[in-house]
Amino acid sequence: MTPILEVSDLKKTFPGVKAVDGVSFSIEPGICFGLLGPNGAGKTTTIEIIEGILKPDSGIILYRNEKRGKTFKEEVGIQFQNTELPQYLTVFETLKTFRTLYTRKANLDWIVDVCHLTEILNRDNRKISGGQKQRLLLAIALTNDPELIILDEPTTGLDPQARRHLWDIVKGIKESGRTIILTTHYMEEAEILCDNIAIMDYGKIIDKDSPENLLLKYGDGATISIKSETPEKIINAVSCDVYKIEDTIEIHTNSLNECIQNLAHAGADLSNMTVRTPNLEDVFLKLTGHTLRA
Amino acid sequence: MFKRIWIIFLSRNREFYRDRSGFGWNIIFPFFIIIGFSLIFNQNQRTEYKIGVVGDENKIKKEITLQYNNFRESKFIEFLPMENIESGKQKLGHHRIDLLIDPEHGVYWKSESSPKSYHAEKILQAGNYRPDKESFIAGTVEGREIPYIEWLFPGILGMNMMFSALFGVGYAVVRDRRHGVLKRLSVTPLAPFEFLTAHIMSRMFALFITTSIVYAGCSLLYNFENRGSYLSLILIFSLGGFSMISLALIIASRSSSEEFAGGALNLLSWPMMLLSEVWFSLEGARPWVKNVARLFPLTHLTEGVRKIMNDGASLYDIRYNVIALTVMSVLFLAAGSILFRWRKAD
Numbered sequence A: 001m002t003p004i005l006e007v008s009d010l011k012k013t014f015p016g017v018k019a020v021d022g023v024s025f026s027i028e029p030g031i032c033f034g035l036l037g038p039n040g041a042g043k044t045t046t047i048e049i050i051e052g053i054l055k056p057d058s059g060i061i062l063y064r065n066e067k068r069g070k071t072f073k074e075e076v077g078i079q080f081q082n083t084e085l086p087q088y089l090t091v092f093e094t095l096k097t098f099r100t101l102y103t104r105k106a107n108l109d110w111i112v113d114v115c116h117l118t119e120i121l122n123r124d125n126r127k128i129s130g131g132q133k134q135r136l137l138l139a140i141a142l143t144n145d146p147e148l149i150i151l152d153e154p155t156t157g158l159d160p161q162a163r164r165h166l167w168d169i170v171k172g173i174k175e176s177g178r179t180i181i182l183t184t185h186y187m188e189e190a191e192i193l194c195d196n197i198a199i200m201d202y203g204k205i206i207d208k209d210s211p212e213n214l215l216l217k218y219g220d221g222a223t224i225s226i227k228s229e230t231p232e233k234i235i236n237a238v239s240c241d242v243y244k245i246e247d248t249i250e251i252h253t254n255s256l257n258e259c260i261q262n263l264a265h266a267g268a269d270l271s272n273m274t275v276r277t278p279n280l281e282d283v284f285l286k287l288t289g290h291t292l293r294a
Numbered sequence B: 001m002f003k004r005i006w007i008i009f010l011s012r013n014r015e016f017y018r019d020r021s022g023f024g025w026n027i028i029f030p031f032f033i034i035i036g037f038s039l040i041f042n043q044n045q046r047t048e049y050k051i052g053v054v055g056d057e058n059k060i061k062k063e064i065t066l067q068y069n070n071f072r073e074s075k076f077i078e079f080l081p082m083e084n085i086e087s088g089k090q091k092l093g094h095h096r097i098d099l100l101i102d103p104e105h106g107v108y109w110k111s112e113s114s115p116k117s118y119h120a121e122k123i124l125q126a127g128n129y130r131p132d133k134e135s136f137i138a139g140t141v142e143g144r145e146i147p148y149i150e151w152l153f154p155g156i157l158g159m160n161m162m163f164s165a166l167f168g169v170g171y172a173v174v175r176d177r178r179h180g181v182l183k184r185l186s187v188t189p190l191a192p193f194e195f196l197t198a199h200i201m202s203r204m205f206a207l208f209i210t211t212s213i214v215y216a217g218c219s220l221l222y223n224f225e226n227r228g229s230y231l232s233l234i235l236i237f238s239l240g241g242f243s244m245i246s247l248a249l250i251i252a253s254r255s256s257s258e259e260f261a262g263g264a265l266n267l268l269s270w271p272m273m274l275l276s277e278v279w280f281s282l283e284g285a286r287p288w289v290k291n292v293a294r295l296f297p298l299t300h301l302t303e304g305v306r307k308i309m310n311d312g313a314s315l316y317d318i319r320y321n322v323i324a325l326t327v328m329s330v331l332f333l334a335a336g337s338i339l340f341r342w343r344k345a346d
Helices: A043-051 A071-075 A091-100 A108-114 A130-142 A160-175 A187-193 A211-218 A231-237 A256-265 A280-288 B002-018 B020-041 B062-072 B085-093 B115-126 B148-178 B181-186 B192-222 B230-252 B258-275 B287-293 B297-311 B319-339
Strands: A005-014 A017-027 A032-036 A058-063 A076-079 A148-152 A179-184 A196-201 A204-209 A222-227 A241-245 A248-253 A274-276 B049-053 B077-081 B099-102 B107-111 B137-141
Touching (some): A005 A043, A032 A187, A043 A148, A076 A130, A091 A108, A091 A130, A130 A160, A160 A179, A160 A187, A179 A187, A187 A280, A196 A280, A204 A280, A211 A280, A222 A256, A231 A256, A241 A280, A248 A280, B002 B020, B002 B192, B020 B148, B049 B085, B049 B115, B062 B077, B062 B115, B085 B137, B099 B115, B148 B181, B148 B192, B148 B258, B148 B297, B230 B258, B230 B319, B258 B287, B258 B297
Parallel strands (some): A032 A179, A032 A196, B049 B099, B107 B137
Antiparallel strands (some): A222 A274, A241 A248, B099 B107
């Protein structure tokens, strides 16, 4: 199948910083592709180059096997990480304004329905909650009935309930057959929404695959988490990968029994210990050596 | 393209009239100024006489040299050089000056309808100690007084337009750039040309509405009379508004700092307000000040409106103002469009 978007060897440098350093990936139509990485990894820069906001130093971007032309803006829906909207407009007027800017137009009722905006349609767009605003921004990204939707950290700053609400909406959009590019630093979000993930750090893609394959590839063994006031005792007791995340020590091990025995022998307090199977965050830690929320 | 321009035009208009404080200020502010100044100047606090002088003062006619010098040495009299006899007579007719004098040829003109002109004449005549000798030849000019408030009114309208155009467009575009509104619009099919056109149209519409309300309100309150054609008045107001909106687009073309924009707009608006004869005439000012003033669109707008309203001038009479405003509009708009960026440089 022809990829809807192909990015080859993308590079972008800001004074003193290599923001994007040879990024390449391709996205099949109809999937949700996640760009995963901590703040400053280069996700937003990569996305803004694709959107045409930033010019790359080098690299090629193909949309439907061709260079992005005038139709690209017509066919792509975009939700920025942070953006204000034209002031003194109601939610409905805001949607109508953006919808009129496109030749392609989605059905307004469908947008309102899918993004759950019915109750706030006549409200001033400055007087809505954070979750409602993110839903409005997502709705604006849908006004041109886009083939490709780019969502840049759409749930950052939302409370857990509002975040899950937005995930449900994105899942619904995905089910309608549209392609989604999603950047996030929330592991759970990527695991729930994305079919394919590219893990980015320091401007490079470290690995890319489906969440399941990444877990199979890097997520063997188990993760032990211990809250401890004497981390040195724990670090010295085990010979496997150990990470300190705030006041918690995380140990990635393939020999769970041996590791716990070593900790017990070293006199570590295991009363707060939890053991779980690895998740994407563990994969990221393994690949980059530092936590995603850094 | 037209649909996109129209929807941004509508969106800007909604912002304008729904922002009650800004909308109210645009209308109430000029009323305050007009009412305030009419109260102040109705108390007749201006006591000095203003004498317009034409011709070369170094070639005073021999027979009236003593009388003229005595007149010049009198206190509380301000002597203002006039461009020519016609413009001097016009000002005398409107009571902008109290006497017009040509010492080179020994002629002066007074206004029959002005009490101050009568007194100025008496002061001039008192300077002739030898009535048997040849003195000035007296002439008279017919005319109706243009009260200061009526002279001030076009300047206030122009100044209000200037603030509305500069800050309403310049500041708003910079604010939208800073808050990411322009960035959001940049990823839609909206072209910069369409965006700028919508902004200009919207502000022109706003200027038209507010200026009309202020004009009508002040005319009702003070019985201001427009001696020229309303069509000419609309044209010069449109050109003036357009040129100042275009000037604002230059300031708004790239910056995303509201502080910078505020400073730059103040830097533009204050000299314009002070030197464009909004509050006082520059007749007595130094030539370089007058030359600098000619560079401001507000000068040409104020001058054009005054000539139409106070003197009944036609478009042909104010052709230099029309040409200057047109040239400025084209230059400012071209520069603003070329420099415009949706967002701050990478």
